[in-house]
Structure formats: C-alpha cells, structure tokens
Amino acid sequence: MPVAYFLVLSALLFSIGVYGVLARQHAVLVLLSIELMLNAANINLIAFSAMLGDAGLPGQVFALFVIAVAAAEVGVGLAIVILIYRNRRTVDIDEMSLMKW
C-alpha cells in the first residue's frame, strides 16, 4: 500500500485544521482545530514509522510525545480561555484585541 495515501489523508486533516483556525471565532473551536492539525502530524509520523519497518520505531515514540504535549497544551489553553471569559465575558477571539497595537 503506497505511503502517499496516508500522507494525503494527513494533508487533508491539516488543511481542515488551518481552515478552522482562520475562520472560527470561538476560542474553544480554534483549540479543536489545533487538535486536528496535531493529529495530522501524528498520522505522518506513524505512516513513516510503518514505512521504515523496525527502524521506524522512533516514529511511534515521538507520536506519543506529541500526544502528551498536546494534552498539556489543551490544559493551559483552556485555563487561559476560562480566565479571559471570566474577565471579559466573551471568548470571541476577534474581540481579544487588548494587546494589539
């Protein structure tokens, strides 16, 4: 089975994530789109790992690290979103222009 199939699937998921980050206004929905992009990267890692056979084992290990870092990112990200909601009563990222020059 050609490895390119998996790479196209990963490119599709990544592009959907990019669209979500650009077009969504709700901060939690932007975080959901970022998860899509991280998953696309993971699919790439696993596909290359399978392509290389036994030599590709680090691909699986790095996919595990990506999952762990993504979990940390979601925790801190949601804490920030909740804090912003508490202070400003909105999670609309187009209205978060406080630090914009």
Added chain:
Amino acid sequence: MADTYLQIIFWALFVMMGIAGIRVVTTRNVVHAALYLVATLLGAASIYVLLYAEFVAWVQVLVYVGAVVVLMLFGLMLTKAPIGSANFDNNQRLVAAICAGLLFAVSSFIMVRAFEGQEIDFTSTEGTTVQSVGEAIFSIYVLPFEIVSLLLLAALVGAVVISRRDEAEVED
C-alpha cells in the same frame, strides 16, 4: 488479497475522517463540533491500528477521546457557550477556504511526488510492536520521557494557577 481489504478499510476511514473533520470546522453547534472531533480522533486511532501502532492507538483513545475532548466540553460549559445554533465564523471564511485548499493542494502534491513508489510492507511486521515501543521509551528515550512528564506537571500546576480565582476576588 489482504492489501485489497486494507485499501477498502483505509478509504472508508479516509471518507469518514474527511467528512467528520469538515463538520468540526463548519458545524454551528459547539457540542456537535466536539463530538465530530471524537469521530475524527477515533478514525486516526483506527489508522494507527492499521499501521501496526496499537500502543499509540490506545493512548490516542485514552488521552484524546477520554481526556482532551472531555476537557473541551468542560471548557464549552464553563464559558457558557450558546449550545444551540449560532454563528461562530468570522467574515474571512472565503479567504480561509482558499488558503486551506491551496495548502492541501501544494502539500499533497509535494508529498505524493516525494514519496512516489514508496510502499508500506504490511507483511514485514508480525505480531505487536508494544514491547519494542516500551523498550525504546525506557532505554534510549528515557530522558525525553521524563522531561515530558515534568512538562505535564508544569502545565497542570500552571493551569491551576491561571484559572484559580484570586483571594481578593473571592472576598468581593
């Protein structure tokens, strides 16, 4: 022959993940977006199983579907997002769609060109890879593994500190 079955499974997953992924970024109901994300993540886990990465697949199910999506739903609940249909898109949808489409075209073109003729040999791997992944994590990659655990601890403490109310605020 086995390859034909794998191809059928793969394309079924491809279509499922594509539709669910597009629904994540287009649906007007925030809870539905999170649930469509679950479908996409489970599809990714199935892809991992297809590629002999069972351990990563189960970590995906436990961490993503079990923890991250639940966290997201809590985030939606605590920010009192309007659950019904509301417009969560800004006015750059067309530009965003063009950007994403171009990115998909360019990246898939480059990937297909670069890895043309490279095959995944499903007969070379036999049995499970869980044992070798465990050995790799606790021998060569033990330092990054410990650093990741420290990072998770720091993120946990940081999230608690950030989202906790100040003492003065509580007294008001």
